[in-house]
Amino acid sequence: MCCLAAGLERKIGIDSRIMNQLTNHPKLIQFIGLLVIFSLLCFFIAPSETNVLWRFPSLLAGLPYLINDSVEYLMFDWWPIQVYDPEIEEFEEKPLILQVTRAISASILFLIGLIREIILGGFKTIVTFTSWDFVSENKWARWPALPWTVVAGGAILLGYKLQGKGLAMLAGFSTIYLAVFGQWEPSMQTLSFVLFAAPVSFILGLTLGIWAYKNRNVELTLNPFLNVMQIMPHFSYLVPVMVFFGIGDHAGAIATIIFATPPMVRLTVLGLKRVSPEVLEAGMMSGCSNFQLMYKVLIPTARRDLLIGVNQVIMQCLAMAVIASFIGAKGLGFNLLLSLNGLRIGEAIEQGICIVLIAVVLDRLSLAWANKKTDYFAELTFIKRHKYSLLFLVILVAGSVLAYVGTFIFREGYNYLYIVPHNKGITIKDTLQNGVDWIWDTFFFALKGFNVFLIQEILMPMKAAYLSMPVAATLVLTMGVGYIIGGIRSAAIVGGFILFIALTEWWDRALITMYLMSFAVIVASIIGVTVGTLCAQNAYTAKFILLVCDTFQTFPSFIYLIPVIMLFGVTDTSVCIAVIVYATVPATRYTVEGLRSVSPDLHDAGSMSGVNRLQRWIKIELPMSFPHMALGVNQTVVFALSMVIIGAMIGTDDLGQYILKALSDKNGTGNGLTLGLCVAFIGLAVDQVIRTWANERKKVLGLA
């Protein structure tokens, strides 16, 4: 009897503790309630094609056609103007947009061609100013290529001038690698593409950013577009660009610019806003005109953020190098795509390294360029002042002489001192391929076992679970989460995004994308937070891991596909692992940044209260840095989504695959854009919830 009473008491004690917990955390009750409703809905809604609550009717199925029709009308019927046609010597009626896009295409093609021919030589630029007849009659009218030795020398010199020996060595190693491995021509094609797209994106982004900074309405208008554009998959731009601009380097460049500009706009606005008001006032009191204020005070002061923008632009341009090759951009990306399609991994590794090297060198050069300083005191002679220009002239002459000498050495075949022709350099692709084969042979069973395990035990059940959710239940769940975290507004926004997807005919595909994404995000976050936490314990390891993150972020996204195909072949596992690796980078970075930003005073306060390391982590560091880490998870979602879609290249059956299909469809514009919007909306829904929560939390903690 006595025992029973004690037991009862204990039970009541536990109950009351739980009750306390619940009343202290009203949101917890809401969440539990939400989960109960969700389960009930899942249980009671019958999975049948006729049940509206199971799958909504695709009311938006007509949207792609509507988009197609509008695009077609815009391109071929809208606003006809009179255009003089020199061939039939008559005025003809042609639609305005078509003329505009043709003109843009032509000028972009000319500029890319110009840069390309300065490096690689050619005659098309000369043709533009004269005629084909002139060029074919005059054999001398041909722009010579810069010998690769000159480009390499120039890169070394630039690296040395901007930073010093280290960068010079990196630049030298990279350019020589490109030449020696016979990737010179495609590399320079890619480079010329970047040298055109990056400055244009930079200027465009800067201009829009300044405009948005000066005018609040512009900023408010631009914001939603930037949100969608940044999260929309690369592929879905390609179709409309193709329709408007056709196929070729120029179309690739335009797609690249569209993709690379938004981060630049973002960072410009952010950077300008962060300039301290006193610096702005100091500029005004120095008597700056508006122009001087912008270009001499605001922009240089915001340099850090703008540079990150430049960096992002360059990275995006290189990331697009492969993707743009789908619509005809030439260069390394195109070759890499071919190698990957043909499963020639050794070759792909070689080409991948080229792209990475170009990315790293451009990244470092652009950073160093912004940090250089001038010395006013040295009384410099002419030679000293123009030291580097003169040195470059010397290199130019020496390289040309060397190339000329080369014509005598390599009497037959190729002049290796002038230009190393494509695929005629040294190659270790066979060795690499053998290595890959060896890995395959040796670890076949282990890899295969892992592969089968992952697919059968984790991925397939998870996919099935996602697909067995009734759409009504999903909608209630997401809106409920939105409501609990951000109130009616968040619920409406999230609900709107999900409803849009649910009303298209691709809801099932979207569920597959979500499953791939959420699996990758969960794993990436666990790895990222763990690694980040371990490394953040110490200043050196923290610095080291941030450097690693920097380096990994420099790699264009599709590079990650090479090693996973190498290990797991063309399977869902490959996609998953590539996504996880790619998405772990932001998770780790934000964890380290969040933990390191916890003020040392708090550490000391903790130590004096007698906490041990684990307690400090749990009770002090984690709560303080959690909002920042949540933003990291947000980035992880964005990264994962973009990689999942790129994963379509090695075969998935989600939205990405359909976007890829839209590429080869004549009327793919509508499908491509609508699918792109679906992907973007998944990301934006998650973004809305996490960002709202993180901002609220930061306010509570007094961090914002």
Next chain:
Amino acid sequence: MSSSSPITQDTQPVIQCNSVYKIFGDNAKKMLQASKGNVDAKVFQDAGCIVGVNNASFEVPKGDLLVVMGLSGSGKSTLLRCASRLTDATAGQIFIDGEDLLAMSNKRLIELRRNKMGMVFQSFALLPHKTVLENIAFPLQVKGINTHESIKRAKDMVDLVGLDGRENYFPRELSGGQQQRVGIARSLAVEPDIWFLDEPFSALDPLIRKEMQDEFMRLQGVLNKTILFVTHDFDEALRLADRIAIMKDGIIEQLDTPANIVLNPATEYVRKFTEEVPREKVLRIESVMDPVDTSEVLSDLKVSKDAIIETVAEAVLGQEKPVAVIGADNQVVGAVHSSKVIHVLFGSRAGTENRN
């Protein structure tokens, strides 16, 4: 520094503010018109407006140093920004050398700033991407002076503020005091007539602050600019000012010489500041001297009537006879008795007040 000379009528003040208002908010102008100049901060706040400066009037004659003192949120920095037109005053008139500042075109304003005004900021506001020399040369280059010439002039400024050897440092490589020296040098590079200083030494350590104040006094002794100086530090105001304007909630509570403010605080608020101030550090001999009594035998020691009591107290108290006080032209203008100096040093506050 010139002493508390009264504003002479024939010379025009360099800065003149008449009933300046600055009210932040959407319909500030309308509300101000409705209130007919009688601004009640509470009423405005309920309407969503914040009163920054409320009916401020003052003049700064040539070569004078006016310190605007107030706690944070008192509107002192806003007042300074109105006078330099970094913000537009909501109402009132501001004249710079007799020219209407608020009616100026943007072009004329830029011209004025390029030639007549210099400003020093609390957080230094140096351009992070420019070296010391480039920062100082910046206002000159903005004016269109070529690199060679502007750098040469900047070099002179570097010497003036004692930063030689650090010309090619970036701001981030300098200490706070050094950064502010750059800020000062930059504000002086165009040789302005009017010098605005917005809490220039507030962000510095006490020791460095003292050093910078001395440096500032030395510069002002050489340059003799017309100065509007904002601070929240009453001691700093007393040390530097020819005249002090004490602000509270946007209103100038009292505008007078340091001695008068300490001796005759106009409001309760001002009195709180002055309570703790050691009088001997503020008052000049002039305020404790007696008229010349020919029957009295004076000591051989002579002190200037402008001398701060603290600096001469020991010498005066060491004399057995009263000490002669001399004016600017070395004529004896009065005598100071040690009893009065002792009063200032050790006497109660009541005693000090009685004398006036």
